[in-house]
Amino acid sequence: MRIGVLALQGGFIEHIQMLRSLQVNSFEIRKKEDLRTAMDGLILPGGESTVIGKLLKDLKLFDPLKEQIQNGLPTFGTCAGMILLARKITGTDTTYFGAIDIEVKRNAYGRQLGSFFTEAPFKGIGSIPMTFIRAPYIERAAPEVEILSEVDNRLVAARQGNILVTSYHPELTTDNRIHRYFIEQVK
Numbered sequence: 001m002r003i004g005v006l007a008l009q010g011g012f013i014e015h016i017q018m019l020r021s022l023q024v025n026s027f028e029i030r031k032k033e034d035l036r037t038a039m040d041g042l043i044l045p046g047g048e049s050t051v052i053g054k055l056l057k058d059l060k061l062f063d064p065l066k067e068q069i070q071n072g073l074p075t076f077g078t079c080a081g082m083i084l085l086a087r088k089i090t091g092t093d094t095t096y097f098g099a100i101d102i103e104v105k106r107n108a109y110g111r112q113l114g115s116f117f118t119e120a121p122f123k124g125i126g127s128i129p130m131t132f133i134r135a136p137y138i139e140r141a142a143p144e145v146e147i148l149s150e151v152d153n154r155l156v157a158a159r160q161g162n163i164l165v166t167s168y169h170p171e172l173t174t175d176n177r178i179h180r181y182f183i184e185q186v187k
């Protein structure tokens with residue numbers, strides 16, 4: 001198994017380390033040529049969604065990745081990665097991959113709560129540590145979307161088909177159960 005990790009900006013190294021802790025091979029996607037090697041799954045890390053979105057297009061990575069995602073490639077987006085996968089971003093007509101039927105609100109936690117840590121349940125796994133950094137949350141989800149985590153009545157993790165998203169950063173903890181969950185989907 002090989003997992004591609006988008007490595008244009010943001011926290012991709014931590015995802016690679018998480019995968020390593022699970023003995024899963026990964027490679028960094030930085031340019032079009034990196035897509036020559038087939039992948040079994042894709043991780044879109046946190047960072048700044050506008051920056052990553054622009055780089056994806058400038059580097060001509062957007063269309064080939066979108067095609068693979070649409071064709072069912074298991075894809076996991078954390079934070080900015082979730083924004084890139086959402087069908088709708090609140091307050092703008094800009095969208096990126098539009099692969100999961102959710103509306104997300106960027107920087108949704110006010111200034112004081114810009115970054116915080118908590119523990120909350122993840123469906124089927126139990127309580128897990130969650131690190132939020134200028135995080136989005138899910139404002140609306142279609143009925144087909146499975147909700148996996150809620151914090152203070154806000155939806156913060158979800159899955160639909162081949163797409164998994166979290167508002168928080170499981171890669172910034174020492175708990176690799178969410179990555180293991182993703183790897184199980186890839187299998």
Ligand code: GLN
Nearest residue numbers: 046047048049079080134
């Ligand atoms: N605030 C960022 C955005 O809107 C997301 C933050 C993150 O990925 N940690 O893209």
